Each structure stands twice: as C-alpha cells, then as structure tokens.
Amino acid sequence: MKAIAAFVLTAVVATSASPCMAQFAKPEDAVKYRQSALSVMGTHFGRIAAMASGKAAYDAKEAADNAAIVEFMSRLPWAGFVEGSDKVGNTKALPEVWSQNAKFKEASEKLMAETTKLNAAAKLGTLEALKAAVASTGGACKNCHDSFRAK
Amino acid sequence: MKAIAAFVLTAVVATSASPCMAQFAKPEDAVKYRQSALSVMGTHFGRIAAMASGKAAYDAKEAADNAAIVEFMSRLPWAGFVEGSDKVGNTKALPEVWSQNAKFKEASEKLMAETTKLNAAAKLGTLEALKAAVASTGGACKNCHDSFRAK
Numbered sequence: 001m002k003a004i005a006a007f008v009l010t011a012v013v014a015t016s017a018s019p020c021m022a023q024f025a026k027p028e029d030a031v032k033y034r035q036s037a038l039s040v041m042g043t044h045f046g047r048i049a050a051m052a053s054g055k056a057a058y059d060a061k062e063a064a065d066n067a068a069i070v071e072f073m074s075r076l077p078w079a080g081f082v083e084g085s086d087k088v089g090n091t092k093a094l095p096e097v098w099s100q101n102a103k104f105k106e107a108s109e110k111l112m113a114e115t116t117k118l119n120a121a122a123k124l125g126t127l128e129a130l131k132a133a134v135a136s137t138g139g140a141c142k143n144c145h146d147s148f149r150a151k
Numbered sequence: 152m153k154a155i156a157a158f159v160l161t162a163v164v165a166t167s168a169s170p171c172m173a174q175f176a177k178p179e180d181a182v183k184y185r186q187s188a189l190s191v192m193g194t195h196f197g198r199i200a201a202m203a204s205g206k207a208a209y210d211a212k213e214a215a216d217n218a219a220i221v222e223f224m225s226r227l228p229w230a231g232f233v234e235g236s237d238k239v240g241n242t243k244a245l246p247e248v249w250s251q252n253a254k255f256k257e258a259s260e261k262l263m264a265e266t267t268k269l270n271a272a273a274k275l276g277t278l279e280a281l282k283a284a285v286a287s288t289g290g291a292c293k294n295c296h297d298s299f300r301a302k
Contacts, residue, residue, distance in 0.1 A: 023198060023207075024194075029194070032190060033190070033191065033194050035187075036186075036187035036188070036190040036191045037187070037191050039183060039184070039187040040184065040187050040188050040191065040227065043175075043180070043184050047174060056174075069227070072223055076191065076220070
C-alpha cells in the first residue's frame with residue numbers, strides 16, 4: 001500500500017511542477033517560494049543526515065517520516081526558478097540556472113530520483129540502507145549547489 | 152487508488168508532526184521552518200482561491216494538483232511552533248499560541264481537516280465543489296490568524 005501511495009504521490013507531484021503552474025505575481029514571490037520549499041526540504045533531510053552521520057540516534061520511523069517529506073518537497077522548488085528571478089531579493093541562484101537550464105533541469109531531476117530512492121531506503125528500516133541513500137542524496141544536493149548556487 | 156494514497160499520505164504526515172520531531176537547533180530555525188511551510192502552503196492555496204473567486208481560469212487538474220500540495224503542507228508548520236520561539240526573528244506568532252495552546256492545536260487540526268476535504272473536493276472536478284471547500288479552508292486559515300497571528 002505504501003508503494004502505491006509513493007507512486008501516486010510521485011505522479012501527482014511530478015505533474016505539479018509543470019510550467020503552467022509557475023504562476024507568481026512577482027519575481028520576489030518566486031524566489032520566496034523556491035527558498036521556502038528548499039528550506040523545508042533541507043530541515044527534514046538534515047534530520048536524516050544527522051542519523052546517518054551518528055550525530056542523532058537512528059530511529060527507523062522518524063527516518064521514514066522525514067524521508068517521505070523530503071521526497072515530496074523535492075518536487076516543488078523548481079517551479080520557482082522562473083525567468084527574471086535571478087538577482088532578485090537575497091537569491092543565491094547563479095545566472096547559470098537559466099543560461100545552462102538543461103543542465104540545471106538535469107540536476108533537479110537527479111535530486112528527485114535520489115529522494116525517491118532515499119524514501120524507499122528509509123522504509124527498509126536499517127541504518128546501513130539509510131546511510132547509502134543519504135550519501136547519494138547529499139551528493140545530488142552538492143552537485144546542484146556547486147554549479148548553480150553562489151557560495 | 153488515489154483514496155488509498157491520500158489515506159497513507161495523511162497517516163504518514165500526521166505522525167510526522169509528533170513533538171519528538173520538533174528538533175531545531177535554534178528557535179530561529181523553528182520560525183524559519185514554520186514560515187517556510189506556511190508560505191509554500193499559501194502559494195498553492197492562493198492559486199486555488201484565485202480559481203474559486205474567478206480571478207484565474209478554472210482548471211480541474213491544476214486545482215487538484217495544488218490541493219494535494221496544500222493538504223500535504225498543512226501537516227508541517229505546527230512542529231515549528233516550539234516553546235521559546237515567540238518574539239524570535241520576524242515572527243508574527245502571538246503569545247497566545249503558547250498560552251492558549253489547546254485552542255491553537257484545535258485550530259491547526261481544523262485546518263488540516265479542511266485541507267483534506269479541499270483535496271477531496273478538488274478531485275471532484277467541478278468549480279462548484281471547489282468553491283465551497285475553498286471557502287471552508289479559507290475560514291480555517293482566518294480563524295487561526297485572527298487569534299494567533301499579529302496584524
């Protein structure tokens with residue numbers, strides 16, 4: 001049943017990131033939206049990463065709960081990277097998000113694929129499976145940050 | 152299948168809001184978390200509300216996609232209202248969040264119940280059903296804001 005739920009969830013959310021939903025009144029709203037979504041995702045990923053690194057006690061249920069949220073949140077931020085929202089507010093998004101948009105899109109898709117694997121791995125209920133998936137997901141975060149986010 | 156997914160999703164996320172997951176290094180982090188989650192929810196609810204009020208064209212699929220996100224996001228902010236996070240940063244949370252916590256909790260549960268109904272109503276695919284659910288959900292937002300958020 002959980003597998004079905006994950007599938008439906010992924011389908012629902014994946015289609016939600018379509019360009020026609022990228023409706024923001026102002027570029028500032030788009031920046032706030034993407035930063036908010038990334039922040040929520042980061043909070044929950046951070047809790048799993050803390051377990052994987054031994055900084056927090058491993059709790060299989062909490063890991064799974066957090067991973068489900070990470071997977072869901074990973075679908076959202078991309079719609080906020082609308083044209084004209086570079087150099088807006090306190091964004092750290094580099095111009096490469098738009099000038100190398102295919103590469104950016106690929107990096108975002110890589111992250112989404114990794115968070116899906118993370119969610120599945122967290123449900124296995126072992127710290128070992130979690131550690132491997134956290135490393136892969138963290139790599140996908142870093143990959144995108146290195147190329148598309150200002151230091 | 153969607154009903155099952157919604158059920159599982161609700162179960163997963165509802166348990167995620169347990170106090171033991173309210174782990175923030177600093178009160179500022181808790182404020183940022185709840186504001187981010189509320190902001191993402193508000194963005195997606197705003198899109199549905201625009202359809203309900205006629206400011207945007209009604210699109211059944213977009214309404215349903217947005218409502219699924221609203222329901223999911225409505226489970227998250229509450230864990231961020233940790234003790235000691237009033238008067239932190241630019242929070243608008245009133246002291247009543249903590250001094251009348253049972254009432255606050257009730258208001259948050261009312262909102263969650265309404266977003267579940269909104270998600271179900273949006274899937275019916277009629278503007279009429281959507282309008283009624285948007286009004287109820289908006290009422291639950293307002294109810295909480297009136298008592299617990301500074302003007």
